Amino acid sequence: MAEEKLVAKVVVSEKPDDSVLRMVAEFVKKRGCYKTEYTIDPDIIGGIVIRIGDKVYDGSLRSRLETIRQSL
Amino acid sequence: MLDLNEIGKELKEKIAKVKDDGKSRSTGKIVYSGDGIVKIAGLSDVKYNELLDVRGGYHALALNLEHDSVGAVLFSGEDRVRFGDYVYSTGKTLEMKVGSALLGRIVNPLGEPLDGLGEIAAEASRPIEYPAPAIMDRGKVNKPLQTGILAIDSMIPIGRGQRELIIGDRQTGKTAIAVDTILNQKGENVICIYVSIGQKASSLAKIINTLRQGGAMEYTCVVSATADDAVPLQYIAPYSGCALAEHFMYQGKDVLIVYDDLSKHAVAYRAMSLLLKRPAGREAYPGDVFYLHSRLLERSAKLSEEKGGGSITALPIVETLAGDISAYIPTNVISITDGQIYLESELFNSGVRPAVNVGLSVSRVGGSAQRKAIRQISGQLRINLAQYRELAIFMQFGSDLDSETQKTLSRGAKLTDTLKQRQYLNYTVREMIVLLTVAQSNVIDGVPAKKVGEYNEGLLDYIRVNRKEILDGLDPDAGLSEEMKEKILAAAQEYLNFVSDEEAEGEKNV
Numbered sequence: 001m002a003e004e005k006l007v008a009k010v011v012v013s014e015k016p017d018d019s020v021l022r023m024v025a026e027f028v029k030k031r032g033c034y035k036t037e038y039t040i041d042p043d044i045i046g047g048i049v050i051r052i053g054d055k056v057y058d059g060s061l062r063s064r065l066e067t068i069r070q071s072l
Numbered sequence: 073m074l075d076l077n078e079i080g081k082e083l084k085e086k087i088a089k090v091k092d093d094g095k096s097r098s099t100g101k102i103v104y105s106g107d108g109i110v111k112i113a114g115l116s117d118v119k120y121n122e123l124l125d126v127r128g129g130y131h132a133l134a135l136n137l138e139h140d141s142v143g144a145v146l147f148s149g150e151d152r153v154r155f156g157d158y159v160y161s162t163g164k165t166l167e168m169k170v171g172s173a174l175l176g177r178i179v180n181p182l183g184e185p186l187d188g189l190g191e192i193a194a195e196a197s198r199p200i201e202y203p204a205p206a207i208m209d210r211g212k213v214n215k216p217l218q219t220g221i222l223a224i225d226s227m228i229p230i231g232r233g234q235r236e237l238i239i240g241d242r243q244t245g246k247t248a249i250a251v252d253t254i255l256n257q258k259g260e261n262v263i264c265i266y267v268s269i270g271q272k273a274s275s276l277a278k279i280i281n282t283l284r285q286g287g288a289m290e291y292t293c294v295v296s297a298t299a300d301d302a303v304p305l306q307y308i309a310p311y312s313g314c315a316l317a318e319h320f321m322y323q324g325k326d327v328l329i330v331y332d333d334l335s336k337h338a339v340a341y342r343a344m345s346l347l348l349k350r351p352a353g354r355e356a357y358p359g360d361v362f363y364l365h366s367r368l369l370e371r372s373a374k375l376s377e378e379k380g381g382g383s384i385t386a387l388p389i390v391e392t393l394a395g396d397i398s399a400y401i402p403t404n405v406i407s408i409t410d411g412q413i414y415l416e417s418e419l420f421n422s423g424v425r426p427a428v429n430v431g432l433s434v435s436r437v438g439g440s441a442q443r444k445a446i447r448q449i450s451g452q453l454r455i456n457l458a459q460y461r462e463l464a465i466f467m468q469f470g471s472d473l474d475s476e477t478q479k480t481l482s483r484g485a486k487l488t489d490t491l492k493q494r495q496y497l498n499y500t501v502r503e504m505i506v507l508l509t510v511a512q513s514n515v516i517d518g519v520p521a522k523k524v525g526e527y528n529e530g531l532l533d534y535i536r537v538n539r540k541e542i543l544d545g546l547d548p549d550a551g552l553s554e555e556m557k558e559k560i561l562a563a564a565q566e567y568l569n570f571v572s573d574e575e576a577e578g579e580k581n582v
Contacts, residue, residue, distance in 0.1 A: 054098045
């Protein structure tokens with residue numbers, strides 16, 4: 001768990017450009033991570049999901065659509 | 073024709089309202105799933121009783137917080153969740169939709185409609201677990217809750233804010249008493265909530281039908297978790313119903329809530345606890361099964377005038393096996409409630425309906441809430457009945473009886489007959505006063521033994537039509553005057569003469 005907490009797992013829908021990489025690096029650094037792992041998963045449709053330890057920052061289009069679906 | 077533009081506009085408005093807080097959520101992964109129970113690794117900041125979102129749109133309730141995992145029960149989708157699925161904390165506890173929009177509706181324990189009458193526009197929601205009113209917020213039980221059942225209102229009176237247990241074997245009319253009581257609240261300004269826990273859907277459908285036909289659904293909400301619903305839903309059903317009741321109580325209204333029944337509720341909780349691997353105690357119930365019911369029933373109360381004076385009257389139902397009231401759950405609930413109505417299958421089968429065992433039934437607080445006139449004339453009732461039963465047993469020895477004893481016996485039998493009452497036939501307070509006065513007077517001696525029920529019904533009709541001034545003149549909150557008593561007895565004698573004459577006539581014609 002302790003090891004895992006220091007690795008930020010980032011999921012994006014397509015290859016990120018430099019500005020995104022910089023923003024993510026800053027975001028992750030603030031939360032005490034030294035390493036970032038990127039995965040590309042078209043399933044999230046768009047946006048970004050960052051997972052640090054058991055915290056998840058879900059900014060994906062899929063989860064947004066999901067909340068809209070549930071509230072309708 | 074559906075207007076597509078209109079729908080589009082509505083959708084847009086709704087979507088604009090959806091909040092996206094973008095905050096981080098604590099997550100975990102399912103490491104075990106079976107029998108509706110999931111174990112989750114992670115979820116570091118989850119709270120007890122917190123609602124969890126499982127990927128795929130399912131919900132779970134966190135119940136066991138352990139060193140390296142969280143035990144939770146699934147409300148749905150137990151055959152869909154898979155090992156490794158993500159679970160998100162919500163930071164919320166379970167909530168029930170509340171408000172007057174729920175009256176006349178049938179809902180599940182989460183406040184979602186089951187009756188196909190469309191969405192419920194609830195004004196608010198309340199947490200289903202809520203602390204009971206504090207001691208200083210409580211008032212004295214001083215208003216009666218009329219069940220319309222003579223045997224109960226006269227000898228086991230129930231007050232608003234009381235908790236009266238209905239206990240008995242299967243098929244002894246427990247639910248019938250509760251349903252009759254709900255039907256009798258028409259025009260009494262009492263909101264009724266019927267919580268069905270682990271019942272057959274067919275019996276519930278029958279009850280709802282009865283309530284609809286009796287016009288009782290207008291002021292009633294049915295919270296349903298039938299036998300085929302997930303066990304956690306059955307577990308939360310009474311708390312949801314109580315949350316709804318509390319909403320009205322804190323508005324200063326009087327509420328009647330029926331929990332049908334708590335033995336099935338305990339069984340549901342036992343199943344959940346055993347699957348969660350909590351240690352089993354007596355009859356395999358977990359250690360906190362007493363607290364399960366005490367925290368629920370403590371929430372029924374009569375609030376003080378400063379707090380609005382609202383009340384929740386609870387009628388929990390417990391089913392016994394072979395009349396055994398010393399089993400675990402019955403003793404627990406008996407000790408929590410303010411009295412019990414004990415129904416016996418022997419009485420039921422011998423035609424005494426409602427099958428109330430007067431000797432074992434008590435009401436610990438309702439007496440002070442009883443209407444004055446009723447209290448006055450029913451004071452001797454219990455003693456008379458007890459004397460009659462004692463004599464009736466003695467009589468079985470078959471010795472010759474003197475006339476005095478014979479009179480006591482016939483009076484007792486007629487009194488018992490007077491207390492018999494058809495289902496859905498509720499008496500008003502004034503009618504009860506008339507019946508009780510007549511049943512304890514000399515007039516009843518003239519009525520043939522087997523015809524008491526018939527005579528009573530006829531008498532009430534006769535008075536309603538020919539002696540209306542008697543019913544109008546009665547004041548239940550004042551004592552019954554001698555003069556009024558005379559009037560009632562005179563009318564009863566009049567009707568008796570009328571009936572006997574008619575009968576004599578009939579025989580002549582034959």
